[in-house]
Amino acid sequence: MISSALKHLPVLQVVVPLLVAALCVLAGSRFLARTALILTALVMLSISLMLAGQVYPDGVISYALGGWPPPWGIEYRIDMLTVFVLITINLVNLAAAVFALGRNDDNLGRGAHAAFYAAWLLCMAGLNGMVVTNDAFNVFVFLEISSLATYVLIGCGRDPRALLASYRYLVMGAVGATFILLSIGLLYMHTGTLNLTDLAQRIDARGANRTVIMALAFLIIGLGIKCAMMPLHDWLPNAYSFAPNSVTVLLSGTATKVALYVLLRFVHDLFGVDHALSVPVDIVLVACAISGMLVAPLIALRESNLKRMFAWSSVAQISYIILAIGLGTGAGVAAALVHLFNHSIIKVAVFMAVGILIARTGTARIRHLGSVAHTHRFACYTLLFGGLGLIGLPGTPGFVSKWVLVSAVVERGWWWLAIPVLAGSLASAAYVWRIVEILWAKPADIPLQQTRSPLAFVEWFPLVVVMGLVLWFGLHASLVTGWAGLAAAALTGNGS
Amino acid sequence: MTDAIPGLFNYWVAIGLFVCGLVMILDSRNMIRKMVGLNMFQSAVFLLFITMGKVENGHAPILADGISRFSNPLPHVLILTAIVVGVATTAVGLALVVRIRRAYGTVDEDEIFDRPEVEPEIVP
Amino acid sequence: MITTINALVDMGLLVVLSVSALMLVRCNSPLNTIILNALYSFTICSLFVIMDAVDVAFTEAAVGAGISTVLFLCVIHPDDESGRLFVWPGPLATVVALATGLLLVFGTFDMPLYGDPQVPVHTHLVTRFLEDSGTEIGIPNVVTSVLASYRGYDTLGEVVVVFTAGTSVLILLAAGHARQDSGDGLISNSILRVVMPRIIPLVILFALYVQFHGDYGPGGGFQAGVILGAGLITLALLTDSRIMQGVISERWIIRGMAGGVLVYGLVGVASMLGGGKYLDYSVLAQSSTDGQHLGILLIEIGVGITVAFTMLSLFVSFNRSGQTGD
Known part of the structure; x- marks a missing residue:
């Protein structure tokens, strides 16, 4: 029984949260839904780890849904890259789910709590589905599941502007998804297939034409919206700042990361970045990345809302990942993955600390938060250390990311790209310093009615665990970099 | 090239709808009109897909005796x-519009954004 | 090149479609926009029929023209009529939209011509669906075979999308947010009072026909679910939302939404327990085609349940929000 269940792990990764979500709605009880959320998050992380245990010795796992062999049926395909991303997002999900049990600044009507947790699970089911699938259209379907759930999770924020942020994200997200659908259609038109492996082979065999180039262009725009690539990032700052705190924690570590993963998969698997298409994909990605790295921190520097400031910092950090993807080398892919993981855990810790601070002080305005570090030490020191990680100081995971990225850039022969990377770091240092100065040194401009309620277990425990991971991976980088190297090798097909 | 005009006409109309839909999405103030634009935008892509599925002299793909050519x-x-999926998105979007109208009293985006930003007191 | 009457009708409908799209863009009144949108939907439906996509046309008629229109009508407000909707698009929007359009037009010159049977779309995957589905699955409607079996997992995803939308609307328009008001329904209109009770049973009968005839002709769980939902909504409109609540409580509507997803998902679990892959219906019965029949029947029922109850739930939520009533 157990051994037969092990064969089905790839599909269980997605179907378990999906069916539990339906059960939550069926039961309609807040208590049961919260319990189910935590248990399911645990199960999902365990499944990812078990999948890693299977993939590491055996190589690729292919799972034919419905028993129809690919390319006719839908295939789930797990390799080292897949499990790397699966573990990242399911780890974040577990931490965020525990955090969500605490005091949540949501605006839920009577009887909507069970549905809220169901939407959370549906979001995660969709994201997991996007990661494990090897079918272009299936990516679209699960993208929509996760997107719809994300819109409503954001719309649950207490501030009415959460509704506007959610609406704008919905419109942009739907446009992005339609671009992706169009791109899948064009690829299908050219090759007659939807399976990604089959697509890659047939594009190689038939060569590229205008249809494929258009498909690539629309794909990059569509996924660029989803992962908040610089000129298409408009939805992210408001969505992150007005969503309930636990949802911000969840989204910062999962949704954009999965979109980046899909971008990586499509760009490398299907097209290769080796100029075979005579389209400068790498130039476009690198240009967007540079603009994001330089512009976003400057906006963060002028931002008056603490949560939105870190949202802008997310736009900046995502740009580093896009830069690494744009390099198109094995080392670049590895650098992208290292930063994907490191940024996820750092940002999760930061947004948890911000959430605790906002819940205690009742405001997210930075200038109202003068000198709160003396009363809210734990949250503020976490924020400080997370900030150092965002800058990339030695001893933090951020440093590992930057180191790997700069090495990849130099290896690619574009050493001058190290300049914007370092400039971006300096700009991050500026906004982190501003926060530190205010939180520790400036007097508060208005007397805050702070609540001095002690930290609940569900608030400090996930934060301590994630902080522990941040500290550990800052000093022991070899696990992440080694795994990222293996994952990159799985994608590029050589030992990089 | 004489074949190109009837052969590609379907695509061109789909592209026209695509552009119309995109303009409606990008430049509408009214949120409901924006959702209508989104519908049109999506349906353009649907038309493109269905066009590529058509086979000359084919029949609807329902197996029956005496028919051998199917779309x-x-x-x-x-x-x-x-x-x-499209109608599901529309439903969620319109539910948001209903809530926005209740919170702001209008569904005009410019009107909402022209208002001075007030920081609501968040009471923990 | 297609020189038949089919191509002429196709081009004629495309012209009608373009005209209605332009009218839609220029339209100034929200109500007219919605009516034109329905017209646009029906035109595109006819186009789908011309291009042999009967199942798609059916869905577009039920979902695009039907449900969307109802939802839009639920959210418009008399106050909106005063403003002007149409403004000339600004330079940025025009440039972005036209650039996208030109990029696409540039791409069309490498696209297969309309109806050409010798392109990869018609020669690769699809040959197996068309040639072998008769023996592998054993039902005549190939769209149903592909939808429910070869790509049955996509359809599970699709049902989950519907369920997610239902859940989302439920969260956004939950009881706590709503203004409670219930009108008298349309019972005061004597024509409707006489005609509708006689039509509703037929609507429900038609829904059942569409549900169970989907293997042989166009139709299936989605279309049947929408029709059934429409029938029940009419019933609710006709009587009074309070009486409606006497027939089926909101709690059970929500449970029905989740129930359909569970039916679908558990069919997959059953096939895993039977020793097959997820959603491999062949293992559900003695012979593999019997298993396929059984599996498709069950999942279509799951689809129908979720879609019908989601339609009801959407209606209840939007109706409670009392947009048009106040």
Whole structure:
């Protein structure tokens, strides 16, 4: 029984949260839904780890849904890259789910709590589905599941502007998804297939034409919206700042990361970045990345809302990942993955600390938060250390990311790209310093009615665990970099 | 080249709808009109898919005696899914519009954004 | 090149479609926009029929023209009529939209011509669906075979999308947010009072026909679910939302939404327990085609349940929000 269940792990990764979500709605009880959320998050992380245990010795796992062999049926395909991303997002999900049990600044009507947790699970089911699938259209379907759930999770924020942020994200997200659908259609038109492996082979065999180039262009725009690539990032700052705190924690570590993963998969698997298409994909990605790295921190520097400031910092950090993807080398892919993981855990810790601070002080305005570090030490020191990680100081995971990225850039022969990377770091240092100065040194401009309620277990425990991971991976980088190297090798097909 | 005009006409109309829909999305103040634009934008892509599924002198893909030439059922399946996804998005979008109207008293985006930003007191 | 009457009708409908799209863009009144949108939907439906996509046309008629229109009508407000909707698009929007359009037009010159049977779309995957589905699955409607079996997992995803939308609307328009008001329904209109009770049973009968005839002709769980939902909504409109609540409580509507997803998902679990892959219906019965029949029947029922109850739930939520009533 157990051994037969092990064969089905790839599909269980997605179907378990999906069916539990339906059960939550069926039961309609807040208590049961919260319990189910935590248990399911645990199960999902365990499944990812078990999948890693299977993939590491055996190589690729292919799972034919419905028993129809690919390319006719839908295939789930797990390799080292897949499990790397699966573990990242399911780890974040577990931490965020525990955090969500605490005091949540949501605006839920009577009887909507069970549905809220169901939407959370549906979001995660969709994201997991996007990661494990090897079918272009299936990516679209699960993208929509996760997107719809994300819109409503954001719309649950207490501030009415959460509704506007959610609406704008919905419109942009739907446009992005339609671009992706169009791109899948064009690829299908050219090759007659939807399976990604089959697509890659047939594009190689038939060569590229205008249809494929258009498909690539629309794909990059569509996924660029989803992962908040610089000129298409408009939805992210408001969505992150007005969503309930636990949802911000969840989204910062999962949704954009999965979109980046899909971008990586499509760009490398299907097209290769080796100029075979005579389209400068790498130039476009690198240009967007540079603009994001330089512009976003400057906006963060002028931002008056603490949560939105870190949202802008997310736009900046995502740009580093896009830069690494744009390099198109094995080392670049590895650098992208290292930063994907490191940024996820750092940002999760930061947004948890911000959430605790906002819940205690009742405001997210930075200038109202003068000198709160003396009363809210734990949250503020976490924020400080997370900030150092965002800058990339030695001893933090951020440093590992930057180191790997700069090495990849130099290896690619574009050493001058190290300049914007370092400039971006300096700009991050500026906004982190501003926060530190205010939180520790400036007097508060208005007397805050702070609540001095002690930290609940569900608030400090996930934060301590994630902080522990941040500290550990800052000093022991070899696990992440080694795994990222293996994952990159799985994608590029050589030992990089 | 004489074949190109009737052969590609379907695509061109789909592209026209695509552009109209995109303009409606990008430049509408009214949120409901924006959702209508989104519908049009999506349906343009549906039209493109169904067009590529058509086979000359083909029949609807329902197996029957004496028919051997069928149009391609796969784009039909994909678009069936996409239509349902589209209306699901519309439903969620309109629910947001209802809540926005209740919170702001209007569904005009410019009108909402022209208002001075007030920081509501968040009471923990 | 297609020189038949089919191509002429196709081009004629495309012209009608373009005209209605332009009218839609220029339209100034929200109500007219919605009516034109329905017209646009029906035109595109006819186009789908011309291009042999009967199942898609059916879905577009039920979902695009039907449900969307109802939802839009639920959210418009008399106050909106005063403003002008149409403004000339600004330079940025025009440039972005036209650039996208030109990029696409540039791409069309490498696209297969309309109806050409010798392109990869018609020669690769689809040959197996068309040639072998008769023996592998054993039902005549190939769209149903692909939808429910070869790509049955996509369809599970699709049902989950519907369920997610239902859940989302439920969260956004939950009881706590709503203004409670219930009108008298349309019972005061004597024509409707006489005609509708006689039509509703037929609507429900038609829904059942569409549900169970989907293997042989166009139709299936989605379309049947929408029709059934429409029938029940009419019933609710006709009587009074309070009486409606006497027939089926909101709690059970929500449970029905989740129930359909569970039916679908558990069919997959059953096939895993039977020793097959997820959603491999062949293992559900003695012979593999019997298993396929059984599996498709069950999942279509799951689809129908979720879609019908989601339609009801959407209606209840939007109706409670009392947009048009106040």
